[in-house]
Amino acid sequence: MARRKVSWQVWLRRIAQTGFAVLFFYVFLQAEYRPINRTGDHVKLFFEIDPLVMISSWLASHQVASGLLLSLVILGLTALFGRWFCGWVCPFGALHHLITSLRNRTAKQKIATDGYSRWQKTKYYLLGAILVAALMGVNLAGWFDPFAFLYRSTTLVIYPGLNDGTAWIFGWIYQHDPSIGSFKVASISEPVYEFLRHTVLTNAQPYFYGTVLIAVVFFAVVLLNLYRARFWCRYICPLGALLGVAGKNPLVQIKRNEDACNQCRVCVVDCQGGADPEATASWKPAECFYCWNCQSACPHEALTFSIRVPGGKP
Structure with a gap:
């Protein structure tokens, strides 16, 4: 049976993921020291909206920086609307989502392997260990927090690779001076390279x-998405675990039309979190990223997300 066209909710989510990924890279570039020995604006933005950073900092120091109070807004919205942050905002989650989409698997294979696994509880045990360690003054959050992990990997692996790779490509064009007919490619590449040097690239790459070691760990984590959809988010991410606890009983919940559903399980094919959306009773909101893939994929329009009135039915 043919699948439905991608819904507007999925397109909106993709736009949000792309926008926040671009914002992360922009903020990353602002962390470079300027001639006046100051960084750019808002370099701590993603850490300030990170509830894991706030709670671990509070447990370790018994005080919270005022900027971290923004993360309370994220926790509050998660309690109301579920684990949307992982599906719409987190740039590391967007990277995992992208790599997961590259898997060459049939729908039948995805249905067989990508449902909920008891091993997804691992991230909750890791979260507990991180919070206990913070209480004892040991900073494990800095190793496993997704923003810290992505920032460290970008600093040590992605950005140097981008910097050197770009310099090599434009250097090759400059040295070999290729042409298309009478048109010299260097006449375009040199202004572009000059622009990148002043906006994105660094003149002296440290x-x-x-x-x-950081590169091996980073690429291993990313490539694990080819084994299981959003592997990090499902099995490791302590921030996801914290948001899962906060959003375990949200107002926005999935609802299945029993009359329209024919148990085809197409909704499970692209479920990123292994939340088992095929049945309202088995759906796991703590594992759902609210990516809307299940609703968009259902050929019978049997799934919807709706507001659950407290004390009533969803």
């Missing part, structure tokens, strides 16, 4: 010890 290198750090331990880069190889």
Whole structure:
């Protein structure tokens, strides 16, 4: 049976994911020291909206920086609307989502492997260990928080690779001076390269010890998405676990039209979190990223997300 066209909710989510990924990279570039020895604006933005950073900092120091109070808004919205942050805002989640989409698997294979697994509880145990460690003054959140992980990997692996790769490509064009007919490619590439040097690239790329280890861990985490959809988000991410606890009983819940559903399980094919959306009773909101893939994919329009009135039916 042919699948439905991608819904407007999915397109909106994709736009949001792309926008926040671009914002993360922009904020990352602002962390570079300027001639006046100051960073750009809002370099701490993603850490300030991170509830895991706030709670671990509070447990370790018994005080909270005022900027981190923004994360309380995220926790409050998660309690009301579920784990939407992972599906719409998190740039690391967007990267995992992108790599997951590259998997070459049939719908039948995805249905067989991508449902909920008891191993998804691992992230909750890791969250507990991180919070206990914070209480004892040990900072494990800095190793496993998704923003810290992505920022560290971008600093040590992605950005140096982008910087060197771009310099090599434009350097090759400059040296070999290729042409298309009478048109010289360098006449365009040089102004573009000059623009990138002043806006994105760095003139003196620093290198750090331990880069190889960070690169191996980063690429291993990313490539695990080819094994299981959004592997990090399902099994490891402590921030996702915290948001899962906060959003375990949200107002926005999935509803299945029993008369329209024919148990085809197409909704499970692209479920990113293994939330088991095929039945209202088995749906796991703590694992749902509210990506809207299930509703968009259903050929019978049997699934909807709706507001659950407290004390009533969804």
